Amino acid sequence: MEYKKINGRDFYNMVVNASNRLAEESDFVNALNVFPVPDGDTGTNMSMTFKAAVKEIENINSESIGEVSKKLAKGALMGARGNSGVILSQILRGLSRGLEGKDEVNCSELAEAFEEGSKSAYKAVMRPTEGTILSVIRATAECATSLKSNEVAHFMDEITKAAKIMLDKTPEMLPALKKAKVVDSGGMGLYIILSGMTQALKEGIKAEVKDIKIGEGGGDVTGAGASVDAENIKFGYCTEFIILGDASHAKEFQDSIEPLGDSMIVVGYDDVIKVHIHTNDPGAVLAKAVKVGELSKIKIDNMREEHRELIANEKMREDAKKAQKPEKYGFITVAMGNGISNIFKDLGVNHVIEGGQTMNPSTQDILDCIEKINAENIFVFPNNKNIIMAAEQAAEIAEKNVIVIKTTSIPQGITCLSMFNKDGEVEENIEELKELLETVKTGSVTYAVRDTEMDGIEIKEGNMLGLVEGKIKEVGEDKLEVGEKVLENLVDEDSELITIFYGEDVTEEEANSFVEKIEEKFEDCDVQLYKGEQPLYYLLMSVE
Template identity: 65%
Template sequence: MKYHKINGHDFYNMVVHASNKLLEESEYVNSLNVFPVPDGDTGTNMSATFKAAVKEIEGLNSKSIGETSKKLAKGALMGARGNSGVILSQILRGISKGLADKDEVDSVGFAIALKEGSNSAYKAVMRPTEGTILSVVRAAADGAIDSDEKDIVDLMKLVVDEAKKMLDKTPELLPALKKANVVDSGGMGLYIIFNAMYEALRDDIKAEIKDVKPASAKAAGASGTEDIDIKFGYCTEFIIMGNAEKANQFRDEITPLGDSQIVVGYEDVIKVHIHTNDPGLVLSKAVKLGELSKIKIDNMREEHREVLLTKEEYKKANVEQDDIFTEEIVLDVEKKKYAFVSVAMGDGISNIFKDLGVDHVIEGGQTMNPSTQDILDAVSKLNAEHIFVLPNNKNIIMSANQAAEISDKDIRVIPTTTIPQGITCLTMFNPEAEVEENVENLKEAIEMVKTGSITYAVRDTEVDGIKIEEGNILGLIEGKIKKVGTSYCDVAEEVLSEMIDEDSELITIFYGADVSEKEAEDFTKKIEDKYEDLDVQCYRGAQPLYYFLISVE
């Protein structure tokens, strides 16, 4: 096929096919993450972001490429997860800017839009790093701008080639990639997207959205309270604490039980998502592989009916109003000066945050980054003059900042990168102080906390001269691997010995879901005996993936 111009229908097929392809390759993209700790979720975050984007245009059927790209960018903006997802959303936002108010574009117009996407991505990052997705999008966009191709199929082929050339160069730009013998994971995700967009034009593919819940009933042509055709009614998500090598086998086993399944394994953790009519059967098969955690089952048909019902219909039906009318309900609550939103994983840590005054805890963290929309949803439930958001993870800060940028509420993102930093901020918060003073004080409080974490290696690698084998216990200080061993208690003790200095006064230990209460008590007693002059506290965090989170103040 030859395309001298493309319109909204063509662009729809391009991006939907790209979303489907990225979903298929998301585990491969995850595997390219260099750092050996179990948080390699670039592919998952980019795919979730792109799925949110194409969900926004499902049923649109517009010939206008400007309208289609605008809605796509909105979906990506709200659904952005993790740093890679936020950068992808900014690329789509820039492309939308380049296509604004256009029904169709030629090769020159599309090249300009790609360049806008590149520019937007670079502006979104405070300190751009070359050898990443940013380099790949810039090379692809520059190639398109310099091209004299008239056929957009040929232009996209050139874009793909330029993206691949830069992707192959990323190990030369980032030594960590070269040492691990991989290319940049975010760059690979973008290359997959561009290549799939090219395929859609070249092969005249009429794409259908995969693994995306139906758009609103009105867009789908439904009316009243009738159910649209939701074939599998229960969105089922959970984690199996079991051998990740069985992930593919389990995926094959549950495939006949539903659709939209995602099964991702990391050593002894398997994350599962499926739409099914029999959650119990899925869970009964899963429990054979290991202990289940974070089980969440949503009735999608019920959710659909609730969306259709108006507020008046709810009153007539005498149904209790809940989150559907949250914004109006919030206005009935007395407005307070300050409120807090925090991100956390593990019911123990979540309860600690709530005990310290956090108004809403978003479940998330490593491997489960909340989206911009998740953060906005949490903020929408609060009626306060100033709302502080504690991301508690470096990969969530960009999504939080994006939420603050587009919200009409006063959101202050305190850039906490660890759970202990978030907890310290809450203890240092002064409800009598003015907002700017609190912002300054909380940012200073972050610097007072040393954070250590104990987890395991998901791959063989070498980091800063330290040789690591899959399954090793890793001790990190401020996110950098410092200790490697075979016992998480021994590694934790070694990490503490490096964190403690003459100014240290307090040690706080949060033990994870894989550590028994007795193990935690024995470890705490050992630390108390070793550091008699320091206060030692131990709490059940129940966090997954990390045996211990440790802070020294």
């Protein structure tokens, strides 16, 4: 079918098909993470961002491409997760700007919109890096504006090819990609989107939004999501348990329970399979599970009942808040692990958003928390470089005075909140916190999810990885030995305090033994130990 012009309905089919394609490929995009650590989440972030955008237009009944694109951009803006999601939302925002006020567009007008999308993406990044999604959208726009095509499907086909050519060049533009033998993950996500849009036109697809499972996003620990009616919760029982059985059966078991619910996670390792699912029939799930092996640590929560209690408590809090005089300061932070969340709450944080690596909260998640705080000045601590842009976007949208302190790690966030002067003035606190960030050195220990080589270091799947300021510096077999080497990189003659947060996969005995060794080795430093309970990272450490 030939298209000299496309309207809002055509555009709807294009982006919905693209969203479905991206959701299907999100795990593949995640796997392109440069670092071989278990926090590759670009595919999840981009897919959840695009899914939020498509949800905004799901029930739209308009033939105007300008109107459809405007709503799409709004949905992406509010649902943006992680840096890749924020950049994607800005691309869609630029596209919308180029299509504004138009009912239908030809190739020339569409080219101008893609050029706006590229410009908007570059403006969103303070220090644009080539070899990323930015290069791919720029190449797409340059091809679009140079084409003389009069047929939209052919136009889309050509700009998608241009995107692929640039995507394939990204390893030559970024040494880190070349060493990891991957292309840029954000660029791949954009290429998949363009491919999905092109496919819809070429094949005349009448797209429908598919409920394809992708990664779970961050939520407010203290009550995000209360706006949903309990009766509208599709699957009412959060069911978690462990199967003590052969982990090779994990995929087969996952396939067998998939029709019974959603939000499903099935992870197998050696002789253990960990299961999480939202379902209306926990008994049916457990009946299938017991055929695989012995069951342990079964936990079933009635989410509808919890939700009704949440609504009631939330209303009581909101009513009380309205009657209160605003506080001078309010605080929002992002964290993973009950232990770390509790530390933040003890430091006076109003809302701890569950999130971090693999689970970046969206702009909307952060904005929701901002709206709940009755304070004149609200400080946000992202604690992850991949959350800073979403936080800044939320601050820009909010009608309150919101200040984002660009913390990139949990220890930085805790140090900032520990030293915050609640009696001081806003500008004084901002300057002091910025200076404080320079004094906190951070390290961590996690594991490799694949074989690779980085900076001349050979890494095998399952190796323990020691990261210093986010870069892999140590590789070994023992997590505590690697942790010790990480601290050797961080401690110098000026160091006074070592803080250690141990994760959910480290026992208290292991943690205490590690601290004894560290105290003996670095006898001039005070050592503090906390039970962080964080996933993925065995140790999070800071030196001040």
